[in-house]
Amino acid sequence: MKTVVLIGYFVLLSLITSSHSSLEYDYYRESCPQAQQIIKYTLRRIYDQNKSVAPAMLRLVFHDCFIKGCDASVLLDPTEVTGSEKTTPPNESLKGFEHIDLIKSELENACPGVVSCADLLVVAARESVVLVGGPFYPLHTGRKDGVHSYPDDSFNLPSPLDTHSISIHRFELRNFTEKETVTLLGAHSTGKIHCKFFEKRLYNFGGTNQPDPSMDPEFVELLRSMCNKSETHSQSPSASPSPSPLTTSKTRKEQAMNMDYEGPGSGFGTLYYRSLLQGRGILFVDQQMTAGENSSNWVRQYASDVSMFHKDFAQVMMKLSNYQVLTGSQGEVRQNCREVKASLW
Known part of the structure; x- marks a missing residue:
């Protein structure tokens, strides 16, 4: 070994x-x-x-x-x-x-x-x-x-609201492939994400007054319980390609969801990719990785083979660090x- x-x-x-x-x-x-x-x-x-x-x-x-x-x-x-x-x-x-x-x-x-x-x-x-x-x-x-x-x-940073094509394009401009984009987003396996970055998916997706139809309904209710609508206010999320590490609080400013919401030890990458296949991606930009044929294939492979993800994540982080x-x-x-x-x- x-x-x-x-x-x-x-x-x-x-x-x-x-x-x-x-x-x-x-x-x-x-x-x-x-x-x-x-x-x-x-x-x-x-x-x-x-x-x-x-x-x-x-x-x-x-x-x-x-x-x-x-x-x-x-x-x-x-x-x-x-x-x-x-x-x-x-x-x-x-x-x-x-x-x-x-x-x-x-x-x-x-x-x-x-x-x-x-x-x-x-x-x-x-x-x-x-x-x-x-x-x-x-x-x-x-x-x-x-x-x-x-x-x-x-302002050229990826946004949590990016569609699949926009997200892939942003990374391509920096010589990252579609596969590498899916891999890098696996960094969202850790930390907390503020409710303001995904709350529109829960209540008024695309101006429909309905939640994002790509989300698992039970997961919508879980996120709503973490992000009390009565305490929210209209606010456009700023670009944030990685989850905020702030702690969860009852105040509007601090309301957040753990990216590893099944608890520590769920495995770096394991929960993230499995959640995308279940319609449980917290950020829209993450869930969009299941919208493309190539990217969704990589999501499925990483969900079933965490050792492959770890190997690829190591390589893409080395590439990012040398950019x-x-x-x-x-x-x-x-x-x-x-x-x-x-x-x-």
């Missing part, structure tokens, strides 16, 4: 060797050999106290990489002269910035000015996947941090992930 695991590990390494020649395996082996261990164990300490950190890291890495590549631009605060991705409507429910700050401070204490925020974020996301029962995947490092934020481009990275002199290494080091803003 150990031999099989080792073989799989080196196969994954071979897949990312040529993905970006400027990234390296164990890039910090001399400058900060303990870097990945610091990220891993600091994150685990946080997770022991706050389970929401794992889905928060997954959302952050997706919202970062999907815009201009994995450059940690989503972590930048606004300045007096420049806006910020994190303050735009599509990113308004992102969480976990304070956890990034804590991990970065640990890295700076050990190796000042060495480890980039971009590397921190992709490694933290990988460790988060492992913490919630997903697969480990190797990562090359050596990313540099960007010196600009791109608030206008945040349009900055290396060498293309960027910098921030000492504070919230602000650029150079005076360029």
